Amino acid sequence: MKIKTALLASALTSVGFAAQAAEVTVMSWGGAYTKSQVEAYHKPFTAETGIKINSVDADNPATPIKAQVEAGNVSIDVADVEFSDAVRLCDEGLLEEIDSSILPAAPDGTPAADDFIEGALQDCAVANIVWSTVMAYNTENNATAPDSIDDFFNIADYPGKRGLRKSAKATLEMALMADGVPAGDVYDVLDTDEGVDRAFAKLDSIKSDIVWWEAGAQPPQLLADGEVVMSTAYNGRIFNAAVGEGQPLEIVWDGQILDFDLFVVPKGAPNKDAALQFISFSTDTQRLADQASWISYGPARKSSGALVGTYSDGKTEMAPHMPTAEANLGNALVNNFEFWVDKDAELNERFNAWLAN
Incomplete structure (x- = not known):
């Protein structure tokens, strides 16, 4: 024992x-x-x-x-x-x-x-x-404050470079919303060849003004350095730069894309x-x-x-400051994960081909 x-x-x-x-x-x-x-x-x-x-x-x-x-x-x-x-x-x-x-x-x-x-x-x-992908801008580099996703694509009234994530996901959805597609219809439209063409046509309108980013830390830095006047970004990264570091950055919640x-x-x-x-x-x-x-x-x-x-x-x-705050949900899109599970490879192949042209 x-x-x-x-x-x-x-x-x-x-x-x-x-x-x-x-x-x-x-x-x-x-x-x-x-x-x-x-x-x-x-x-x-x-x-x-x-x-x-x-x-x-x-x-x-x-x-x-x-x-x-x-x-x-x-x-x-x-x-x-x-x-x-x-x-x-x-x-x-x-x-x-x-x-x-x-x-x-x-x-x-x-x-x-x-x-x-x-x-x-x-x-x-x-x-x-x-979390969400949002549009953000530097208050010191925009004479007029943008207030909608449409303004991201409006080079005439808001001249300057734009930062965009180097990925089809979120980029295509935002392009369609800026082109007048209601948030609730985005994935139905993007599920068609015509809808995909429409999204890329919208991106064509600012292609020469895009600075591409891949890591979440890049958009706040691009905005702070004045390399871009607006950028898509992860909402928490902009919050940290603005509130945590005192950078003059603001979020535009219109057209945000919610995700887990x-x-x-x-x-x-x-x-x-x-x-x-x-x-x-x-x-x-x-x-x-x-x-x-x-x-x-x-x-x-x-x-x-x-x-x-x-x-x-x-x-x-x-x-x-939460993406889920009621005031921030006026024109929000919830990421359709099933759509991207099915379409990720196909749309990113199209996206990469578009980038190369």
Whole structure:
């Protein structure tokens, strides 16, 4: 009995040391967004569990997953990806499934499955934020303040360079809205050859004035440096530059495109159990509310909303800066992830061909 007890104690001690020694590699998008995750998720998780977080960044964390899984050499445990990428990667069998029953209930006992915003829980993914692609401008470089997505394409009244993400997604939708397509009809129009032609024709009207960006940190810098007078951008990056750094940047919410970012675990992740533990911890009600104090992205849980307070400066109320604030939803488009799962390859091929001409 003493021998068995000793062996059991030794085994438990080994497990404890293994847990303490475990590390989780989390890949995200960098800049102010990664900082918000480090402060709200990484540091508290390590403090509570002893598990170290290795934080790495990419222009798009979905990109390396396919190559790593197919090569059987996975180094990422958790990745923060866009909605359509999460669904596509899951459909291709490149992600681990995540049972929503591992996620903590809301403070009032509401199960996680009922507390997350509709669509935020997928077979292989758990959303953490609602964000949007918006149009932004530098107040010092525009004699008249633009106030609609139409103005982005109005070179005559608003001369100067425009910053656009080097991707079909969001770019084509904004082009159609600027061309007069109601937000609710955008995907029906874009699902036709004529609609695609219409979007590219609108882009042709400003093609010579476009400065392309690929990383989220670029648009605020382009605007601050005066290299462009307007740019599409992630709303949280503009908020951070304006409120966090004092840059003279403003968001135009008209024509914004709402989306989720979600946590996924690549198939064959070396630390799968610890990765799921991290996701469960980071998407509880309080952690999601905590992240919103660092960047203006809305929490993916309903119960987090009431806990969102001020920015980390202690004075800026965050609610009006959220893409989901009622005043900001007047002409908003919700990203149709099913459309982009089906059309991503086709439209990006057309987009790249257009760029090359």
